Structures are given as C-alpha cells and as structure tokens.
Amino acid sequence: MDMAYVLDTFFALFAMTLIIFMVPGFAMLEAGLVRTKNVTAVLMTNTMIYSVASLAFLLVGYSLAFGSWENDSMSKWAAFLFQMAFVGKTVNIMSGGVSERAKIIPLTLFTIIMGALIYPLVVNVTWGANFLEGSWLDISAMHDLAGCTVIHSTGAWALLAAILIIGPRRGRYKNGKIRVIPASNIPLVTLGAFLLWIGWFGFNGGSVGSISTKEAADTVALTIMNTNTAGLAGAIVVGILLYLRYGKLDITMILNGALGGLVAVTAGADVFSIYAPIAIGAIGGLLVVIAVPFFDKLQLDDPVGALSVHLINGIWGTLAVAIFGDASFWAQIKGILVVGVFAFGVSYAVLYAINKVVPFRASDDDQLEGLDYVECGMEAYPEFKQNI
Amino acid sequence: MDMAYVLDTFFALFAMTLIIFMVPGFAMLEAGLVRTKNVTAVLMTNTMIYSVASLAFLLVGYSLAFGSWENDSMSKWAAFLFQMAFVGKTVNIMSGGVSERAKIIPLTLFTIIMGALIYPLVVNVTWGANFLEGSWLDISAMHDLAGCTVIHSTGAWALLAAILIIGPRRGRYKNGKIRVIPASNIPLVTLGAFLLWIGWFGFNGGSVGSISTKEAADTVALTIMNTNTAGLAGAIVVGILLYLRYGKLDITMILNGALGGLVAVTAGADVFSIYAPIAIGAIGGLLVVIAVPFFDKLQLDDPVGALSVHLINGIWGTLAVAIFGDASFWAQIKGILVVGVFAFGVSYAVLYAINKVVPFRASDDDQLEGLDYVECGMEAYPEFKQNI
C-alpha cells in the first residue's frame, strides 16, 4: 500500500535524523571529557569518522551487509540512510576510548575497514543477508533490536583491541597508582549526553522498521518509552550510589550511568513490559559504576568509560532479552560469543597491521604538548589562559 | 481509523522528541547564566530533574492526572511520552530561579513530590480526569492549550515559594543595593534559548493532540506559526526597548524576551489569528523588561528571570485567550486563581517541610566556594584560569 510506504519512509527519515544528532552528541561528550589540549583532535576524529565510515558504507558496506539495495516497504534510499546512520557509531565507541593518545591517520584507516567490512559483516549475519544461514555459526536467532551486540559490543570489542595495542595515556598509571585526569568542559559533556539520549529514540524506535500499522505504531511508541525509562533508571541508580558512597554527585559518572541504561535496553526495548526497563537500566548503571574502576585496575585506560558503557552493557542488554523478554538464553549467548570473537579478533588483526605501518600511539612529547597542535595545528580555545 | 491512529502516534512522538530538546535547552541556558563555580551543579540539577520527575510521573503521576492509561486515538505509550515530556519543565522553571544557592538533595525530594503529586493534580483538574468536575472549583472551562497556567505558572508559583523560603544568593543584596552578577557563558545561553524555542513547537503543536485530519493539520500548523511569531515579537520588542533606553543590546534580556513571548502565546496559540501573537509576544517581552527589576526590588533573587518569564507571562498568556480568542475572562481568571492558590500553597508547604529536614540553602562558605565543588566534587572548566 502506498500510504504505508510513504509513512515508513517518512518515519525512517525522522529516525535517521535523530540518530545523526548523535554525531555532535558523541563529539561534544568526548570534547568535554578530554583535556583542553586534545579537544580539537577529538572533534576532528569525530568529523572524520562520520564522513569516512558513512562513505565507506555507501560504497561497499551496505551491499555487503544486506546483499541488495532493493526494498519494498519503504524507499530504498531511506532504508540506506537509516542503516548508514548506525555505522559511524561503532567507530565512535572505539575512538572515544583511545582518545588523548591515538593519532587520526591510523584511526582513519581503521574507520575505512570498519565501515566497509567489519561492521557490515556483523550486520550481514545478524540483521542482513546472513551468509552463515544454515551453518552451525548461524546467530540470526539472537534478538537484538537495535544493536546491543551488533553496534555497542562490536565497537567496544574493537576498542578493547585498540587499548591493548595502543596502551594507556602517558602518565595515567604510575607506580601502580592511577592519576585522575578531570573532564575539561562539563557543559559539553552534558549537552553531548542528551543529544545521544535523543538520538537513541531514533536508533531504537526506528529499528522497529515500520510505523504504518496500529501494531507497529504501538511497538514504536513502546520501544521509545522503554528506551527512555532505562536511561532514567541508569542515571538515578548511579546518582544514589555515588551520593551514598561519596556524598557527591559526579555528573560525568551519572550521565555515563544513563548511557549505560540506554545501551542495556537497546536489544529488547520492543518486547519489554514498561516496568522491566527500570530494572534493566538500573543494573546498567550499576555495572558502569563497577566496571569503570575495574578496567582502571586492569590498566585498560579508557578516558570516556566506553568499555563500561558499551561492552559490559552491550552484553548485559543482550542477555536481558532472555530474562525480561522471551528470547532464548542460548541464542543470545551464542550471538554475543560469535560477534565478540569475530569483532575482537578481526579488529585486533587489522589494528595490529595498521599499527605496524602507521603507528597509532602519539609520542610522549606529542601527548605532553597535546594532540590539538600536533594533529590539527590549532588549539581548541586559544584565547583562554590555562592552568598547566 | 488505523491511519489516523498511526499518524497521531507518529506526530506525538515527533512532538515529544522536540520537547526533550528542552532538557539540554534548560540545562545550557541555566549553565550559561550562572557563575562558573555553579555550572556543574546546575547541570546536575537539570539531569536529576529529567530523570526523577519523569520516573515519578511514570510510576505515580500519570495515573493520578488522567485516571487511566487507555487511549483510543493514538498509542497509549505515545500519549504517555508526550505528557511525560512536560513534567520536568515545571521543576526546571523552579530550580533555575533558585540556582547558585539551593542544594541538590532537597531539590530532588521536591522533584519527586512535584512529579508524582503536585503537577499531576493540576493536570487532573485542567486537562485530565478532573476530580473537581461539578464542584464550584471546576476550572476545566479554562482554555490553556499547552500550559500557560498548567505548566508555566505552576512551576513559577513553586519558584516563588522556594525563593521566599531559601532567600537570595549570598551578597546579592547589600545595604539595599543590588550586586550585578554577570552570566558566565553567553554561547550556552543562546544555544539553550534556541533549543527551548524549537522545543516549544512540539510543546504547543503537539498539544493540539491530533494531526490526522485536514482541520487538525491546519490547527497544528497555525499553532506552531503563532508560537514562533510571539517569540519573534518578544525578542524584537525587548531589543528596541533596551536599545532606546541604554544604547546596548543585552542579549540575555532579549532572549528572555523571546521566551516571555513564547510563554505568553502558549495558552491560545491554536485559536489566535496570525497577527495577534505579534501583540501578545510584544507585551510578553515588555512584561519581562518591567518584571525583572521589579522582582529585584522586592529582593526576590531569581538568577535566570524565571518569575518574569514564566509567572508573569503565564498569567498574561492565560488572560490573552480571553482578549484575542473567545475564552471567557472569568473562566481564565478562575483557572489562574485556583491553580495559583493550589500550586503556591502546596509547594510552600512541601518546600517548608523538606527544608526542616534537609535544608535547601547552601551555607555562605559553600556559596563562596561554589556549589560545583561542594555538591559534585568537580569544576565545570577546571583547566581555565578564572578571574576571582
């Protein structure tokens, strides 16, 4: 029916637009979390990722993921745009966690491979053409609405590989002690987090794929409601925990708690009852609070907390569909494992190979000076006097 | 009809999304208006408000306001989300006006009561189930499309109560003189104001409740047009007045003029002709210019001008529907009075009780140091050298 085609096209364009707000969302969040001397480099990295990953997906990745551009239920261009809006996110997750020491050119090379090959292959076997169909590795039974595993874990496995290869920031761990490096601009962190939050409505709501029937409209609205609820719960639980423990409300951790809740609900927001996301998001926030110091103890240096938000909660969220929805535990675990082994393994190999040719790690001197000047030839705030 | 159900659900989700942009909108506006040392606390307060008020509304408030979750004209989840997007705004209005001296934990307790009880009761007797139906207090005849009285005045009455209980910022009024405290970040103020402006399209347009017929579509478009026009007029009038009086264009006042115009048109944007909002918004802006020094003379310290923008214009806008629309003066006045007495009275009592247990007011020492460090344990811009 034409009206359904029109409505689903319009809705996909609406959802896509919301997701694109995540581009400035990630950029502002990360620009606020790093030190002033690395802000321009972080913004440049985010700009590069959106441009390069999206074009790689257009030229190669989309066909690889879905086998064909044809689409009967909506405009094929809208279907492409919606999927394209996702691809950069996997690299955003990865680049944020290695900021303040990873260089932009090797990150660009990795972005091409991620946008053209790694992410499209993950999509192929989950939401797409599924070249594993019928094999013992087939994971298409995993319920993963908008990518707890497909997006968040994939990006975060790549991040884990990158951290292992690139190492921590200069001076972060010294004689077994962790040097605290405060976020440089809290308004940007907050703005970025809320742009991400809003983008999530498009991410999860749009992943329902249709709004043109009564049932579909109900599912879309339920999905957005559940998405939001998990974010609320994540923020609140982290706030309570921090207040009880320290008597202070650490806003960067609380916003990461909200993002953790939002990740955690992403796999099953379409099937949960309206109260389940309170528990799912609360556990998501709790996991962030536990995981951030845990990764630091392992000296896996992650300035934005991406492993805690995206990897731990990507896994938790995929499992949650088996607990609060009716997915099979085994299907969810199998999906987590297959994607995890593939994403970590291939990312590690690709990052290792790139690193041999164009090393990722900025020298200690360059890190001391800041990547803004070294990589971009400019400061983010040249007129403001800074504390050393 | 299914198509109407689908369209009205989609439209409610669109409108809701625009309103959620008001969360970073209020956060950026307020973060820009306060001093650097209180920025993180303001951002934390805004994050808390969205999380806590929304969850309280989900768990208690929505049922209290509307009696039932059932909805035939659109997805009940979309109907909930649209209403949920409103609730935090009442507390935002209140918290902004007591920023730089009110502590977050008692504000959180008040947010719970506002989101679960006070605001839902106001909605109940105006847009909702109406437990006053048939009584002499029945105010359901008031025409208040998107909440001049229901949202803006309710929040601002709570603010007035809070200012009376908490008092002015340390050092604001000294020997009868007013110490000017400049806004710390004008780009954030501007960004916040325009995010609010855009959010208003969803707030007022979405309050029409349907877009699925020709008449409804016309009303929605007219509503958004009128909303915008009043904002334009508010900004222009304040600009002209300030330029004629001082020869300078005070952007924070001009943006508050725009917001005053936007508040003023909120009760009747669906019924005004397209020229009326020019007058309504212009008067709204004028009222802001008059009211800001007036409240300062009364030593009612309101760092963001919320009493002027939301209380004075909430009242003016409700009355404007009787002047430029066809509402009855008496119905409008009765609505203003009943909501005002209730919102002020109950808020005062609740704030007073909370204040006895967990005092709102930060000590002079804490205010001197700044709430960022005291409440959140961090600075907003730790690397930038500051003038004392």
Place this chain on the structure above:
Amino acid sequence: MDMAYVLDTFFALFAMTLIIFMVPGFAMLEAGLVRTKNVTAVLMTNTMIYSVASLAFLLVGYSLAFGSWENDSMSKWAAFLFQMAFVGKTVNIMSGGVSERAKIIPLTLFTIIMGALIYPLVVNVTWGANFLEGSWLDISAMHDLAGCTVIHSTGAWALLAAILIIGPRRGRYKNGKIRVIPASNIPLVTLGAFLLWIGWFGFNGGSVGSISTKEAADTVALTIMNTNTAGLAGAIVVGILLYLRYGKLDITMILNGALGGLVAVTAGADVFSIYAPIAIGAIGGLLVVIAVPFFDKLQLDDPVGALSVHLINGIWGTLAVAIFGDASFWAQIKGILVVGVFAFGVSYAVLYAINKVVPFRASDDDQLEGLDYVECGMEAYPEFKQNI
C-alpha cells in the same frame, strides 16, 4: 485527498523544524570562529536576524514572493513556516562574513530590507509568482531545488557588497601581509557545523514539497541521501588535501569543506544519481580550499569563509545540475546572472544608503575593545582570563 494534505503538512513542519536548528547552528559556528571579544555581538546578530527577517517576511515578504497565501496541497500555515525558515539564512550568510567589524543596528536595517524585499523578489522570479514571466529576463527554467542561487548566492552577493563597503577588520591586512586570527572556540564551530548539516536535510528534503506519494517519498529520501553524501565528500577531500599539503588537519577548513559540499548539492539533490554527489561535493570542498586564500589575496576579509562556501559553491552547484542532471546550461547560467546582478546591485545600493545614515563599520578603537562590550555591554565569557 485529506491524507496527502495531512502528510505533506506534517512533513513540511518536520522539515521546517530541522531548518530552525540552523539558527543555533549558524550562531554557534560563527561564535566559535570569531575572537572571544566579539562572540556576544555575533550571537546577538544571529538572534536579531532570525527575529527581524522572519517577521518582515511574515508581514511583507511572503505575499511579495508568492502572490497569495492560498495553498491546496498542505496547510497554508505550514507552507508559510517552511518558506519563513529560509529567509534568515540569506542574512546569516551575509552577516557572518562581515563579523568582528559590522555594527548591529545597520545590519538590522538591512535585515528588514532583505527579509521584506530583496529575498522575496528573488523568490518571486524563481520559485514564486514570477512577475518576469514571459519577459526576456524570465529565469523560472533554472533548476534550483533548495536555493544554490536563490538562497546561498543571494546571501553571498549581499556579503560581497557589504565587504566592499565595510572593508576588512582592523589589522587584518598590514603591509600586504595577512594576519592570521584563530577561531576562539572549536567545539562551538563543530557543533554549529553539524546543526547546519542536519538542518540541510530539512532544507533540501523539504524543498521537494511533498512526501505523500510513493514517487515523492522516493524523491525526498534520495534528496536527503544526496545532500548528506556531498557533505561527506566535501569534508573528506579537504581533509586529504590539507593533510597532503600541510600534514595537519585544520578542522575549521574541513568543516567548511563539508558545508561547501552541502551548498554545492543543494540545487539538484533531487535529480542526481547517488554517486554524482561524491564528485559534486568533492569539487565543492576543493573550491573552498582554493577560494579562501583567493579572497584573502583580494583583501576581501571574510572571517567565516562565507564567500567561498556560499557564493562559489552556490554558482558551482547551480551549474552542476546541468552537468550531472538534465538542466539546460543556459537556463542555469541565466539564473545565476540575473539573480547575481540583481542581488549584488540592489544589496550594494541598499547597504550604501544605510551606511550613509548609520555607518556599518565599528571604529578601530571599538574593534580593539571588541564589539561585545561596545554593542551589547557584556562579555561572552567574563570569568575566564584571556590572553591579550
């Protein structure tokens, strides 16, 4: 059909909303590009432009452009709002390029004329009532979907006239040398650029004018896809060029490359195949890299690169429809010439006349002190210590 009317109204409101995000978009971009001492004045100028241009268009311009407010295919209020969202952009393009030395009051006077007369007359003969119909000057055959010539060149021709009249910033060119003046806030530049990018989806997508049939939905989606692709290509090409030439990634130039690509695709995004925008946007980015130093050599001082982004690419984009689409070269060239001669000539005359009465140029002393204090009586970041 009612459903088509409803859908096209809803879609126009959606597109309009995205375009309004360009108001903070331009404001943040320009506030980030100028020096700290001129940030408030730039923000005030942007606020003024939106308010004054939109109201002038409502009161005078819209009727002049289209002859009538009637509309059968969608709500006439939605049709107005969509067109109104465009008008301020022409002045934004102009004001950005003369920032740091042009005063707000004469800019306001020009904004009135632009919004009420100049821009509406350009629209009249291109998209509107066409009073030139049948004359030898008739340019309605030009294919200009969303205004490469109608918006971007018109604004930029006015900018060229303004630069000629107002002259460069104090100290910008000294003894034939160009003094580099760095951007003061890179996160704001980045945020602004991406808000503009997202706004472009509404700008170009909405200009299709309908989404309510299968064909229209396909065209809208194709238009948004092509728009985005050209932005990606513009950013990537500038990034490659800068890296090869300087070994540094100048993010402000790269973002201007993206904007150049977005301008370049604006005339024909509805008719290009999906690969053409890669070439169109890449050439758009290349033109920015070439044109920025070229205009500086001519001592046409343009702090935000608006001539390069909007004039050069406005022309290139209009021609591109004859190369990659099926527009006639002659129709495109004629349109460029007629609009160019008119927009430049009339803008020059109007600016010249205003300049006689209320001079545009801030004195050297005022420029040294910064327009923020002189024009607005406040600093943008009063608490941050600044390097002189």
